Amino acid sequence: MNTGESTPPRRMRADARRNYDRLLASAATAFAERGTDASLEEIARRAGVANGTLYSHFPNRQALLEALLGDRMRALAATGEELLGRSSPFEALAAWAEAAVAHAARYRGLGASFMRAIEDESSDLHAACEAVLAAGERLVARARAAGELREDVTAPDLYALVNAMAWVGEQSSPAQGERLLTFTLDGLRAR
Amino acid sequence: MNTGESTPPRRMRADARRNYDRLLASAATAFAERGTDASLEEIARRAGVANGTLYSHFPNRQALLEALLGDRMRALAATGEELLGRSSPFEALAAWAEAAVAHAARYRGLGASFMRAIEDESSDLHAACEAVLAAGERLVARARAAGELREDVTAPDLYALVNAMAWVGEQSSPAQGERLLTFTLDGLRAR
DNA sequence: GAAATATATTGAGACTGCCTCAACTTGTCT
């Protein structure tokens, strides 16, 4: 019944915990194989559980994604904070953007989920996306303050570009996503 | 039975022609309202026709899109050719890219369809996409030859970027797509 | 250790969508 959230309330029944874990593992496989709109029915089936059980643990696809990726997303945000100290402001921004693209390219369709989630406050993925956006915000602010970034670039711009490049990666090849990210980042440099 | 292709073979029966037109009109509305994965079932329903009729005219979604957009795509390619003469090579490229983004942003999901179609030779949309790509190719070649474009930018890069920006437009707002395209194009300039 | 109780699981069922194809209808041509 309760999602990741570091489980503060009450602890789950043993069978529930087991099914929860199996579902998560099954979802990870399915998303990797089929992208974020893999069949939930199949995820349940492959977890050896009835579909109702899946829905009782994860009311929707976003909840499943949050449980699967929430930690990773918070880690990405943390990486952003760390980079604030090191290296040149623009290089830090660029390095983080690369990491963010790699993250958003994990499953086919993930970039689109992230774009939806940032707009939709009721999405279970919203909070995690906001954390990522906030990290981007600081990197952008610093690079701009240092005069290394175009004046008119904002964090939402960066967020959208990162997801767009992940999307390109899904459509053509990961290498192509990387390639275009390089061009794009160059375009963001102050000159 | 026969798609757009300027109808060279034999002319259709009157009722077939009527249904074909109705289906196309219905599809245009549905795609505009719901994006390119609107329900085909509903398109048929709203055209006042059984779903089998839809499938007999258009074996799949791509065929419907080709019938709906083929002419427009060829026009876009032609615009590219015209631009080859006028204005600075880079400006021509940029202007064309803007037009291409606007075109790919016509329906939600269209950018993705174009990315798929260019890779998939068996897609009914493939030829039209190739025409667009070819137009981009010439603009890229000219801008590069004039030393106004980064050496390493290719037509497929441009194609992907255009569709990616249309995608951003769908996810956030058309204005955001435009905005990021500007940044991106700047990144493609030789310096 | 057996009830009592709270917590989970189940799977049928009501939807919607995709696509096919055998039976039927209708336009067109002579």
Add this chain to the structure above:
DNA sequence: AGACAAGTTGAGGCAGTCTCAATATATTTC
């Protein structure tokens, strides 16, 4: 008017989403 090609129909098979009453199981209590 009749014949035949061309077109249309819609039921039916399949898969997916999501819900909820019935059922089963863990845990707690005595």
